[in-house]
C-alpha cells in the first residue's frame with residue numbers, strides 16, 4: 654500500500670492527530686491553533702486562516718473517535734462506527750479539480766475545517782479497510798508507547814511506530830534478555 658497519495662496523506666493526518674495525544678502519559682501536543690495548523694500543513698492541508706479555539710477543540714475531540722480503529726480486530730465494529738461518524742458529519746462527496754487535479758472532497762460545501770478534516774480522515778480509514786488492509790492499522794507494541802501507525806511495509810509485519818525509536822529499544826532489551834539467559838545457562842554448568 655502507498656501512503657504518498659491523497660488517501661494516504663489523509664490517513665496519515667488521522668495518525669498524526671491521534672498521536673498528538675499520548676494516552677500513556679496524558680501529554681497533549683495539540684494545545685493551540687498554530688500547532689493544529691502546522692500538523693495539518695505537514696500533511697498537505699491548506700490552512701489559510703488561524704484555527705480558532707472552537708475548531709481546535711473539535712479537532713481534539715475527533716481523536717478518540719479515530720483511535721479505536723487502530724489495533725481493533727473487530728473490523729465490522731470499526732466500519733459501523735466510522736459509517737456512523739460519516740452520517741453525523743453529513744458527508745457529501747463531490748469530485749473537484751479546484752487545484753488542477755481531480756480529487757474527492759467529502760465534507761459539505763463550505764464546511765468548517767474540523768468537519769473537512771474529519772470526513773477526509775474517516776473516508777481514508779474506510780478506504781484502507783475497503784482495500785483489505787485493516788490489519789495494517791496498528792498500535793505500537795513498544796512497552797511505553799501507544800502511538801498508532803499504518804504499516805505500509807510489504808509483508809505488513811511492522812510492530813513498532815517509527816517516531817520514538819520503539820523498535821530499537823525493543824531490540825536492545827531483547828538482546829539484554831538473551832544475554833542474561835545465556836549468562837545463567839553458563840552458571841548452571843558450574
Ligand SMILES: [Zn+2]
Nearest residue numbers: 751752756758
Ligand atoms: Zn481540494
Ligand SMILES: [Zn+2]
Nearest residue numbers: 793798814819
Ligand atoms: Zn512506539
